[in-house]
Amino acid sequence: MPAMLAVPAIAAPAPASGSLAAVQQHLSAVDTMTADFTQTDRNGKVLTGEMTLEKPGKIRFQYEKGVPLLLVSNGKTLYFIDYSVRDVQPYPIKDSPLSILLDPSRDASKYAKIVPSGDPRVVSVEAYDPNNPQYGRITLIFAKKPSAPGGLMLQGWVALDSQNNRTTIRLSDQKFNVPVSDNMFRFNDPRRSGRPN
Incomplete structure (x- = not known):
């Protein structure tokens, strides 16, 4: 019986840097x-702060000092908190x-698509659920950067709510896969006596 020929492993081709893959x-x-x-709303108002993300499902937008707003998700629920009126949505x-x-x-691939950016260094992805238009849509903006995860650097996004109100988020000083505290x-919770939720 002839010896088995050693067949070199063929690596799967890397996805094109401008593709959804x-x-x-x-x-x-x-x-x-x-x-x-840096967050810019439909009226041109600008707020700044720090974003922290941990998968699955956790994110925090800590606004600059003096802004009584917080957007935070515990992994299942996204909360929009306005401390000035003691409101939690x-x-x-x-x-x-x-x-x-x-x-x-x-x-x-079931709810997002590449949209032309007009700049070969930029990849734009629009995510939208046609079955739930009330949740709005988001367009993520990536810059091609070989040293970033997957060769892409998330630069920010543009969100449109169901009333077509636009909010633009621009990111800077991005750090990936760093330790994050739970x-x-x-x-x-402003509705209670300061107990953490």
Whole structure:
């Protein structure tokens, strides 16, 4: 019986850097992320702060000092807290357009697509659930960067709510797969006597 020939393993080709597969590769390579953010709303009002993300499902937008707002998810529910009026609005994280960043189990090809950016160095991905238009849509903006996870660097996103109100988030000082404390995804509930949720 002839000896088995050694067949060299053939590596799967890397996805093209401008493809949805490359975006999914980036998303699956990122477990945690921190960044500074600048948020611009439809009226041109600008707020800054720090974003912390941990998969699956956890994110925190800590606004600059003096801004009584907090957006935080504990993995299942996304809370928008306005401390100035002691209000807490909960949303299931799976219904948020941000779930493309936070839920590695979802197949992005079923609800996201590459949109032309006009710049070969930029990859734009629009995520939108046509069955639930009330949740709005999000367009993620990536820059091609070989040293970043999956060769892409998340630069920010543009979110449109169901009333077409636009919010733009720009990120800077991005750090990937860094240690993150679980305390980042808790908050003091203003409806109660300061007990963390």
